[in-house]
Amino acid sequence: MTTIIIQPIFESWRDAARDLLRHRVPPEEVLWSDGTQGKPLFGSDRPEESATPGPAPRVPPAFLDMARTAAAHQDPRRWAFLYRVLWRLTHGGEKHLLLLATDPDLRQVRQWCKTIGRDIHKMHAFVRFRLVGTDEATGREQFVAWFEPEHRIVRLASSFFEKRFVGMDWSILTPYECVHWDGASLFFTPGVSRESAPDSDALDDLWRTYYANIFNPARLKIQAMQSEMPKKYWKNLPEASLIAGLISDSRKRVQAMLETAARPVKPVPKNAYLESLHKMNEEAADSSD
Amino acid sequence: MELNRKLEILADAAKYDASCASSAAAKKDSRGSTGVGSTGGAGICHSYTPDGRCVSLLKVLLTNTCIYDCHYCINRRSSNVQRARFTPEEVVQLTLDFYKRNYIEGLFLSSGIIRSADHTMELVIEVARKLRVEHRFRGYIHLKTIPEASPALIELAGRYADRISINIELPSEKSLLTLAPEKNLARTQEAMGHIRNKIDERYAEKTKSGAPKPPPFATGQSTQMIVGADDSTDSVILRRADTLYTGYKLRRVYYSGFSPIPEPSSLLPIQAPPLVREHRLYQADWLLRFYGFQVDEITTDSAPNLDLALDPKLSWALRNRDLFPVDVNKAPRESLLRIPGLGVRNTDRIIQARRFTRLRLADLILLRLSMKKLLPFIIAADHTPTLLGLDGDALRSRFLPPPKQMELDFDTPKPAPEDFKSVLSGEI
Numbered sequence: 180m181t182t183i184i185i186q187p188i189f190e191s192w193r194d195a196a197r198d199l200l201r202h203r204v205p206p207e208e209v210l211w212s213d214g215t216q217g218k219p220l221f222g223s224d225r226p227e228e229s230a231t232p233g234p235a236p237r238v239p240p241a242f243l244d245m246a247r248t249a250a251a252h253q254d255p256r257r258w259a260f261l262y263r264v265l266w267r268l269t270h271g272g273e274k275h276l277l278l279l280a281t282d283p284d285l286r287q288v289r290q291w292c293k294t295i296g297r298d299i300h301k302m303h304a305f306v307r308f309r310l311v312g313t314d315e316a317t318g319r320e321q322f323v324a325w326f327e328p329e330h331r332i333v334r335l336a337s338s339f340f341e342k343r344f345v346g347m348d349w350s351i352l353t354p355y356e357c358v359h360w361d362g363a364s365l366f367f368t369p370g371v372s373r374e375s376a377p378d379s380d381a382l383d384d385l386w387r388t389y390y391a392n393i394f395n396p397a398r399l400k401i402q403a404m405q406s407e408m409p410k411k412y413w414k415n416l417p418e419a420s421l422i423a424g425l426i427s428d429s430r431k432r433v434q435a436m437l438e439t440a441a442r443p444v445k446p447v448p449k450n451a452y453l454e455s456l457h458k459m460n461e462e463a464a465d466s467s468d
Numbered sequence: 469m470e471l472n473r474k475l476e477i478l479a480d481a482a483k484y485d486a487s488c489a490s491s492a493a494a495k496k497d498s499r500g501s502t503g504v505g506s507t508g509g510a511g512i513c514h515s516y517t518p519d520g521r522c523v524s525l526l527k528v529l530l531t532n533t534c535i536y537d538c539h540y541c542i543n544r545r546s547s548n549v550q551r552a553r554f555t556p557e558e559v560v561q562l563t564l565d566f567y568k569r570n571y572i573e574g575l576f577l578s579s580g581i582i583r584s585a586d587h588t589m590e591l592v593i594e595v596a597r598k599l600r601v602e603h604r605f606r607g608y609i610h611l612k613t614i615p616e617a618s619p620a621l622i623e624l625a626g627r628y629a630d631r632i633s634i635n636i637e638l639p640s641e642k643s644l645l646t647l648a649p650e651k652n653l654a655r656t657q658e659a660m661g662h663i664r665n666k667i668d669e670r671y672a673e674k675t676k677s678g679a680p681k682p683p684p685f686a687t688g689q690s691t692q693m694i695v696g697a698d699d700s701t702d703s704v705i706l707r708r709a710d711t712l713y714t715g716y717k718l719r720r721v722y723y724s725g726f727s728p729i730p731e732p733s734s735l736l737p738i739q740a741p742p743l744v745r746e747h748r749l750y751q752a753d754w755l756l757r758f759y760g761f762q763v764d765e766i767t768t769d770s771a772p773n774l775d776l777a778l779d780p781k782l783s784w785a786l787r788n789r790d791l792f793p794v795d796v797n798k799a800p801r802e803s804l805l806r807i808p809g810l811g812v813r814n815t816d817r818i819i820q821a822r823r824f825t826r827l828r829l830a831d832l833i834l835l836r837l838s839m840k841k842l843l844p845f846i847i848a849a850d851h852t853p854t855l856l857g858l859d860g861d862a863l864r865s866r867f868l869p870p871p872k873q874m875e876l877d878f879d880t881p882k883p884a885p886e887d888f889k890s891v892l893s894g895e896i
Contacts, residue, residue: 275823279821281817281827307569307571310568344504345497345504347504382565393482393483395517398727433728436729439730442732444537444546453535460645
């Protein structure tokens, strides 16, 4: 049995896995440890040198994409699952494995990918930038956001922000890693605590005004809202403080609508354009009779 | 009037338009620019309101003053609602400010008709022009267009917008004549035809090799139909949608269940249709677009309205029991797509996987399929449904929701959370 100690990042797993494959070490002989569960009791961190290493086998790019994504998940079993899938694809002779949606190993890895994909998507959606100032030299506006992703997705999620918010300086702070953009490059720094990020923005009030007024009280679907915007995100969303009030007032508001007397139809005002429309409609009705 | 009050009025005025999609735009971003904005890919919902709707775009009217008198609309000239009007600069600034804070994907701008269609169109276009040209904004822009506006203006709108739309509002000319006397079905469809040609033309130019890159043009158009404001059946509504998809290549038809408005018209029903009707229409719409169904399979002469208790695919399967069971290991794709409980994505997974293995129930469970729905309709390597199950009258009742005490609520019955998920994932 070989114990492999890696950093909890994809690149570290990939280097180790490549080495193991070249030495043809089967998955059942490897224990993976990424330092997040404490030190293993025994074992070495290198495969035994007795075998002559072969060339690293090639794998489909789709596997690397999948592995990179799954690696961001917090589940400690991910390294072993990924190596087992990799082994089966290469030495195991199951080249078609990625097409087998019903395979339990693949199913589990895909499940992690899905969770990560969703976490990234929600980060793209729910990050809220707050204006903190303007750079005196460049005149660029500077924004800071605070976000708490469930998994280690900051690097995977960053290119979206890089392509979108080019014309402003910004930082996204999270508990384990931060990302920054200064107009020229993207860079990463260690995580910080909540207090490092601003609490509000002058525009938050206008945004809440919009949120409250785009809501239609006549069609309450609280479940549908919560399944897409789970409560765990609410504490960092400026609009979320309105939700309870909007829900509790809705019935009263609809009742008021239903009790409002119907408005009579007002006479058509004199307007040349309206007359031309009505004439066109009459002609169309005549010709279709 | 201060900006906050204008935003209250003009967002409230815009909320009856169901569309908020920010997907299917051409891929573009701000690299190499001094502005902000990107589009392409799936579209993002930046928030959700308690009505379950996604907040993706800043959806406002430029003004809610309107010379038209559409009776389902809060902004019609006969309504006593308070009127307001944004300046183009105000909308531009709001869009940029909201966008930079990552509240939104972009702008959905519509307007009441003031003076004439062309005059109104010009004002709407001016906002889009400022955003695109003066501020190098590359986020999503959806412009509502007016069928009677001149083709040159609609073309200009398409240059700046990722999506343009014209609301058809009601599925028949007869209903429009009563409820929206200024609108006309033929004119609306004619304008949609022009837009479709323009989109096709631009697409052909873009894919021609060696030709210079043409100026941008919207990549799609969509529309909205109001459900329950007139007496049209689901069959009439779906037939209209089908015409729009096949004849005019619309990206989306939105169904908006008529809901009470603060300024009710004397011509309208006071009772809103159940929300589940709108949901069933969306499911039927999906069957038309992705599952190879025809309208007269989904609704019939004897049942022109969708069954509110069962999803339309299941209803169809119960009416066509002789076509089942279907063997998941052998049946062609088009037959698999007709199995209740099996969506497009899992159909394709099954087709891929069965090249290498004979599928058993355990495999289908791994795909997280609903066995309750699936079992009576399929054959798997280790499963054949009992003939009794498929032929018995008990089958329909097996799928009906359990009987409940009547709710004293104006919006009964409520669709279950799984129904929402199935709409979102496209799996029926």
